[in-house]
Amino acid sequence: MQNETPDLLSHGAHEVAVDGLEQRYHVHGSGPVCLAVPGGPGVSWESLRAPALEEFLTMVYVEPLGTGGSRRLPSHPDGYTRERHTRSLTGLLDRLSLPRVFLLGHSHGGFVAQYVALHHPDRLRGLVLYESAPVTGPEHMAEAATRVEEFVHRNQGRPELPAALAALQSVGAITDDEKITEALRGLLPIYVAHYWDREDEFRGLRETITCTYVSSLDENGEPEIIDDRAALPKLTVPTLVVVGRHDVICGPRWAEELHALIPRSRLVVLEDSGHLGHVEEPGAFAGAVRAFAESLSE
Known part of the structure; x- marks a missing residue:
């Protein structure tokens, strides 16, 4: 060895x-x-x-x-x-x-x-x-929900915000690799502090990141x-x-x-x-x- x-x-x-x-x-x-x-x-x-x-x-x-x-x-x-x-x-x-x-x-x-x-x-x-x-x-999920609300407040008025939130909300119902990858790419702006101000830097990651559905x-x-x-x-x-x-x-x-x-x-x-x-x-x-x-x- x-x-x-x-x-x-x-x-x-x-x-x-x-x-x-x-x-x-x-x-x-x-x-x-x-x-x-x-x-x-x-x-x-x-x-x-x-x-x-x-x-x-x-x-x-x-x-x-x-x-x-x-x-x-x-x-x-x-x-x-x-x-x-x-x-x-x-x-x-x-x-x-x-x-x-x-x-x-x-x-x-x-x-x-x-x-x-x-x-x-x-x-x-x-x-x-x-x-x-x-x-x-439940405790972790409740804290995450509060943090998402803060994110929404910081980004109110962004035209891309509804689509990102819809992607986040879709995750719980997904059970296949293609759809979980699509959702992850859609919600990625929520994972980044200033995504839309630095979109050119993170676009490549968003377009190439993949995910396998694991329960x-x-x-x-x-x-x-x-x-x-x-x-x-x-x-x-x-x-x-x-x-x-x-x-x-x-x-x-x-x-x-x-x-x-x-x-x-x-x-x-x-x-x-x-x-x-x-x-x-x-x-x-x-x-x-x-x-x-x-x-x-x-």
Whole structure:
């Protein structure tokens, strides 16, 4: 296995078998290894690519099970629990012969990253919870609804606003890949702090981002409701929490709660970002991650 590792960490796309299922990932950059888990669930790995991080980290962008080129579970679109994703990620670390790495989880990927850190702290050098939250369910949805109302108030009068809101409202009824991709592209302006003022910068992302439909149900058809608030005070992995000031999905309230719950964590608020700070404020985002990573090398 040791002899395989250099090839498995060469730049480009790779596939390995983990628990008998193909796991696809992409390697870019140089430096300490950082596994990056995208959000959604089901959003394409390219949406999380951060070239500014690749200047000082070897970024291993994971295509989670059921997404992109990674194998779908027999129970697809159900069964993609945090425990199942964690088995896949730790199995990938075993295949790569990597004892301890940085782990960056964005949005839903942050929920997965929290689970990995709580159950396998020995595998992690540091944790970056990026636009994450300690809970899902009704409380999380109510906060998101409040944040969407604030977004509407800030963008009142924009002719494109009704279409973006309609796309957001359609998500709950969608169960196929083509329509969930269409909805994601339609609602993307809500995820960005100043989309319509910077439309030329983000048009390419909006036109190319894709999504696989993945449910929030376990293999028995039951919803996986997350509440890590009792467990997070026991987290021992050094943690950086990053949030965009204008994020409507996992906004500052949740970042501040994560920061308060996790011992000795650091909190960075990106003042001009929504849910996608790595493309909205790439310099500030990368600077925060670099300072965190370098502090753990001292």
